[in-house]
Amino acid sequence: MNAEPRLVEVRKNVLKQNDVVARALRGRFRGAGVLAVSLVSSPGSGKTAFLEKTLTLLQPRYKVAALVGDLATENDAARLARSQAPVKQIITGTVCHLEAAMVQNALDEWDLNHLDFLFIENVGNLVCPSSYDLGEDLRFVLLSVTEGEDKPLKYPTIFNSADVAIITKSDLASAVEFDEAAARRNIEAVRPGMEIFKLSAKTGEGIDGYLRFLENRRTNSRAAAGVPK
Numbered sequence: 001m002n003a004e005p006r007l008v009e010v011r012k013n014v015l016k017q018n019d020v021v022a023r024a025l026r027g028r029f030r031g032a033g034v035l036a037v038s039l040v041s042s043p044g045s046g047k048t049a050f051l052e053k054t055l056t057l058l059q060p061r062y063k064v065a066a067l068v069g070d071l072a073t074e075n076d077a078a079r080l081a082r083s084q085a086p087v088k089q090i091i092t093g094t095v096c097h098l099e100a101a102m103v104q105n106a107l108d109e110w111d112l113n114h115l116d117f118l119f120i121e122n123v124g125n126l127v128c129p130s131s132y133d134l135g136e137d138l139r140f141v142l143l144s145v146t147e148g149e150d151k152p153l154k155y156p157t158i159f160n161s162a163d164v165a166i167i168t169k170s171d172l173a174s175a176v177e178f179d180e181a182a183a184r185r186n187i188e189a190v191r192p193g194m195e196i197f198k199l200s201a202k203t204g205e206g207i208d209g210y211l212r213f214l215e216n217r218r219t220n221s222r223a224a225a226g227v228p229k
């Protein structure tokens with residue numbers, strides 16, 4: 001007997017269960033007027049650095065919080081906590097992605113009505129996280145200038161599952177002869193019309209435009225959900 005169909009079926013069931021929880025989460029985020037944003041990328045693309053900068057800059061004007069997934073350490077939560085925002089680490093053990101149920105459990109003690117933005121840093125890799133909806137409003141895929149312009153072509157699924165691409169570490173672009181036009185072309189090839197921001201968490205270059213986009217998205221999604229500004 002061929003075992004393959006059974007394996008596929010199990011996977012389908014896991015994903016279906018994840019979708020049910022993700023849908024419930026999305027409803028909670030909408031109802032509370034919180035904009036939930038997740039970050040995916042390969043390891044070391046700069047998710048935590050970018051998120052720490054984002055939390056620090058939004059914190060004076062908004063109530064922000066973050067969940068961060070990691071296979072084994074609490075290092076990223078410790079870094080993000082420097083922003084003074086509430087942060088919770090999700091240790092996934094051997095699982096190479098976050099699942100909606102993990103997010104749901106992590107949110108147990110938090111009152112979403114007291115939040116404006118919730119950020120979720122996924123486990124670093126460009127494969128597993130793509131299939132798992134976390135109920136987020138926006139998914140950012142990060143591509144650092146140091147990892148090569150071809151990543152969108154090699155990992156199209158993760159780019160297709162995301163809403164926005166963020167080219168990170170722009171301060172290093174010339175040192176690694178980053179071909180920005182090629183990177184943009186490759187993103188456009190796998191995800192036509194995708195919004196792209198290029199920035200550096202280190203120097204702050206490009207952060208203003210991205211923050212404006214984020215604030216506008218929050219305003220628009222609250223208006224769509226009928227939540228007061």
Ligand SMILES: Nc1nc2c(ncn2[C@@H]2O[C@H](COP(=O)(O)OP(=O)(O)OP(=O)(O)O)[C@@H](O)[C@H]2O)c(=O)[nH]1
Pocket residue numbers: 041042043044045046047048049050076123124125168169170171172199200201202203
């Ligand atoms: N020059 C420069 N370095 C950066 C920038 N952003 C991140 N880095 C560096 O890149 C390395 C990885 O950054 P992280 O923020 O840990 O990346 P990550 O995607 O969160 O990594 P994982 O969680 O392990 O997947 C660190 O040494 C950062 O200091 C940037 O904008 N410019």
Ligand SMILES: [Mg+2]
Pocket residue numbers: 047048049076121
């Ligand atoms: Mg990180």
